[in-house]
Amino acid sequence: MAETTSRVLQLLGLLQSRRVWSGEELAERLGVTTRSVRRDIERLRELGYPVLASKGHGGGYQLGAGAALPPLLLDPDEAVAMAVCLRLAAGGSVAGVGESALRALSKLDQVMPSRLRSQVAAVHDATVTLTSSDSPVEPDVLMTLARACRDRERVSASYVDRAGTASQRRLEPYQLVTTGRRWYLLAYDRDRGDWRSLRLDRMRDVAAQGSTFASRDAPDAAAYVRRSISASPYRYVARVRFFAPEHVVAQHFSPASVSIEPDGPGACIVTAGADDPEMMLFYFVKVGCEFEVIEPAEVAEAAVSVAERLRRAANRP
Incomplete structure (x- = not known):
């Protein structure tokens, strides 16, 4: 047999x-x-x-080509070539490719012999990639977290937050989320007893602990990360009603920077965050539609101040 x-x-x-x-x-x-x-x-x-x-x-x-994709048989050279290409794709910025490449790389890495894995690492270490991303993520960090999400395995990591404060994290990883420019991890922080959204480029010394965890009732990963990006890091979080349909307003914002919800047939509400209320207003004005500030008061007051300043500028000879 x-x-x-x-x-x-x-x-x-x-x-x-x-x-x-x-x-x-x-x-x-x-x-x-x-x-x-x-x-x-x-x-x-x-x-x-x-x-x-x-x-x-x-x-x-x-x-021939079938209705389903059967397993592929790769020789050692083909496996190394595919793993190198998948590593490059996982760190790229092509929409929809990075996450799929990471899943495929995780499957390939699981069955790849150690000698081939070392060849892939050698090629990657000897390669410099010119990329537009300002937050590169190490492929090994991606791989470790992808396997941990799949296997429900605890990890430890050091993390530097937006303010530059370093901390040690004990995490239960659930899902990776990519915005095209950055990678995020939705994880349950065991020390803080709550869910957290963590940027992968700020994580160091990521290591699997070898112990698994029971699944929790997790929030929607994409929605949680979107809220974290658009609101939690900023001093001011504004809710603005635009008198235009959602699909029209959405063209002027990055999906990762704001959240948009419909508000009737011809309006929508945008939630966005910033440290400077006046700077936030310029992004709202650029949409080119009528809008009103629902909250907070600081952003509404900034709108009045900016409007007066512009009115004075227009009346000057």
Whole structure:
């Protein structure tokens, strides 16, 4: 049975390496009869691999596209190349690619032998990537946290907050969230007894503790991180009603910087944070729609002050 399984895997590798193989070519490569090749082809089909067969000149066996993606068989060089590409993609800024690349890399890393993993690390260490991101994240940090989220494994890390204060964290990681520019972790902080949103580029010495935790009733990761980004770090959090539909106003803001909720058929409410009320108003004015400040009073007062200043500027000869 072990010999048959090995031969079937070898057959799969041959089918993935070239578009079409004749039965005689496969039999010669595998050292078996064409009848054995036909039986092994049927075994691959039972496992979900769509192996097509065609007769006549130029015909033979061919690996086709199926309704589902079956497992891939990679040789060592292919595995290293794929892992390197996935590492680069996971740290990139292409919308929707980073998170998928990270999941794929996590699966590949789980089964990759240590000698190949060291080759991937060597290539990565020797490579410098020019990127527009101002908050690069180490791939090993991404990998450690992705595995911890998947396996419900506790981690420890040192963290530097927005004010520059360093602290040690004991965390139960739940989910990674990317905004395209930055990565965030939704985790339960065991020392603070509450949920936290942590920027990965501010985390150091991330280490899995080898012990698992029971799942908690977690908040929605994307919504929690969005609220944390748009409100909690700032001195002032404003709620502003725009007299325009949500999809019109949303075009002028980054999804990671504000939260927008509909307020009837022709209006919406934007929640955003800033340390300077006047600076916040300039972003609201740039939308080009009528709006009113709901709260706080400091932002409303800043609107009056800025309006008076602009009115005086317009009346000067």
